[in-house]
Amino acid sequence: MDEIPQKIKQWIKDGKDPRSAHWQGALEAMLNIFKSYLEPGRLIPVQPLDEKDLSVFIAVMEIVNLSPNLLAAFLPPAIAEKVTPPESAEELQRIEPGKPSYKILIFRRGKDERILCAEISEHAEKPGVDLFQSGALLGTYNFDNQQDCFSQLNKVIRAHIWEKEKWGQEDYKRYTINWFEKVIDLHKGTVLVEKDFSFFHSPTLIKSNKIDVIFILILEIIKKRLNDPDDPLKNHVVKIHATVDVDVKKVQLNDLAEKVVLELLMVMKDCDVIKFDDFTDRETEQFSRESAATIQKSVKYMREWTVEGGRV
Numbered sequence: 001m002d003e004i005p006q007k008i009k010q011w012i013k014d015g016k017d018p019r020s021a022h023w024q025g026a027l028e029a030m031l032n033i034f035k036s037y038l039e040p041g042r043l044i045p046v047q048p049l050d051e052k053d054l055s056v057f058i059a060v061m062e063i064v065n066l067s068p069n070l071l072a073a074f075l076p077p078a079i080a081e082k083v084t085p086p087e088s089a090e091e092l093q094r095i096e097p098g099k100p101s102y103k104i105l106i107f108r109r110g111k112d113e114r115i116l117c118a119e120i121s122e123h124a125e126k127p128g129v130d131l132f133q134s135g136a137l138l139g140t141y142n143f144d145n146q147q148d149c150f151s152q153l154n155k156v157i158r159a160h161i162w163e164k165e166k167w168g169q170e171d172y173k174r175y176t177i178n179w180f181e182k183v184i185d186l187h188k189g190t191v192l193v194e195k196d197f198s199f200f201h202s203p204t205l206i207k208s209n210k211i212d213v214i215f216i217l218i219l220e221i222i223k224k225r226l227n228d229p230d231d232p233l234k235n236h237v238v239k240i241h242a243t244v245d246v247d248v249k250k251v252q253l254n255d256l257a258e259k260v261v262l263e264l265l266m267v268m269k270d271c272d273v274i275k276f277d278d279f280t281d282r283e284t285e286q287f288s289r290e291s292a293a294t295i296q297k298s299v300k301y302m303r304e305w306t307v308e309g310g311r312v
Contacts, residue, residue, distance in 0.1 A: 004029050011135025019089040021135035027115050030083055031107050034073055041068040041178045043104065046079055053077070056102050060120060061182060063154050065192040066106070067162040068174040075103040080121075091140065094119040094126045108161050114138070116161050118153060122146040129156050154192055172197060172205045177220050184221075184264075189271035200273075211286045214274065215294040218264045222257075222298050226305050233260065237302045257298035261291065 004025045011021040031038075034046045043064050049057055053076040066072055075083060080101035085092035095101050100123055106116040114133045121127065127149040128142040141156050143149040167175075176198045182191045195201035203213045225233040236256055243249040268274040279287060 004032070008135065014135070016135035017137070019086045019092075020132060020137040023085045023089065023092060024115055024132040024135055026083070026085075027105055027117055027132070028107070030075075031071060031073060031105055031115075035071070038071045038073060041066050041070060041174050042181075043072040043074055045074045045076065047076065049076055053102075056120070058186065059150065060104065060153070062186055062188065062191055063150055064104070064157065065154050065194065066157070066178070067197075068167070068171045068178065069109065069163055070161065071107045071109070073105045075101075075105065077101055077121075079103075092130060092137075094128060095121055095124040099123040106157065106161055108163060110163070110165065112164065114161055116157065118149075118156075120146060120149055120153070129153065131156075131160050158194075167197065169206060172199050173220065176200050176217060177224065180217055180221065183271050183273065184267055187267065187271060189273050211283055211290060214265075214268065214287070215290045218261055218294055219297060219301070221264060222260060223301060226301060234305075237305055240302075253299050253302050254295070257295045257302060261295050261298060265291070 007028075008021050008025040011024075012018050034044075037046065038044050043057075043061055043066065045053075045057055057074050057076075060074070064072070077100040080103040081098075083101075083103060084097075087093075100121055101119060102121045104116070104118040104120060106118075108114045112133065114131065116129060116131050118129045119127055122145070124146070126142050127146050128140065129149075130140050131138040139160065141152065143152065175194075179191060179193045179198055180200065183189060193201065197205075199205045199208065200213050200217050203209050206213070206216070208216065222233070225231040226237065228234060233256075237253075240249055240252045240256065243252065265274075269276065
């Protein structure tokens with residue numbers, strides 16, 4: 001028997017309200033449909049967005065701060081309008097039929113599975129958040145308008161759906177990478193981040209220092225891009241590897257690596273996430289040394305990318 005219908009039956013057998021049990025089951029089923037497109041710790045649109053939908057997504061992307069293993073989906077009107085709670089559950093009705101709905105679904109996996117459904121449309125009568133666990137409605141947050149919803153949304157996420165388990169090194173790494181990718185995409189240093197969980201802001205999390213973590217983060221971004229089939233960097237590397245002349249190939253890889261490293265450093269500077277003026281003389285020397293070393297490590301990754309079957 002399918003897992004979700006079985007869960008719904010068990011929840012109702014355990015005495016949970018059938019309305020909330022069926023609604024949670026429907027939300028989980030929706031996430032399962034798009035699961036292959038989602039990336040842990042990131043809010044992902046479930047389909048390409050037009051200009052209007054993109055503006056809503058960008059606004060919420062800046063303020064939604066997720067722990068590294070949460071699955072989160074952004075549903076534009078074309079999808080969200082089809083995702084409606086049971087008619088009998090009046091407390092879950094947030095927007096009139098026919099009006100453009102924008103929903104966010106966030107799923108916490110593991111021992112204490114929990115799902116969050118947020119209606120964030122400016123057209124909603126009751127923009128807000130509903131939280132479910134084991135078929136029960138755990139809590140509801142109602143707001144007067146979209147602006148109020150946005151201002152409180154991350155507090156609700158942080159309080160009620162962040163993972164409780166102890167984080168490992170890979171969790172800190174993923175959380176930090178996801179934060180910096182949003183900084184890159186939005187070109188803003190105002191992207192929300194929990195500094196105690198980011199190795200960039202708290203280098204001791206990975207037993208490092210404030211200069212080294214700059215370049216550790218840059219190298220992680222480069223490696224991730226090389227493994228993304230849709231990233232332009234990967235395509236550039238493929239073209240360079242097609243070059244027959246070994247010396248030309250070497251120069252091109254070095255130039256590309258230098259360009260990428262400097263571009264990422266410039267993002268950090270422009271978005272004011274690095275305080276270059278605060279560097280001591282010793283840190284400035286270390287920065288220069290690590291910049292050169294990172295370019296060479298990047299060249300190595302780009303060279304090995306093809307040698308090792310497309311992964312670094």
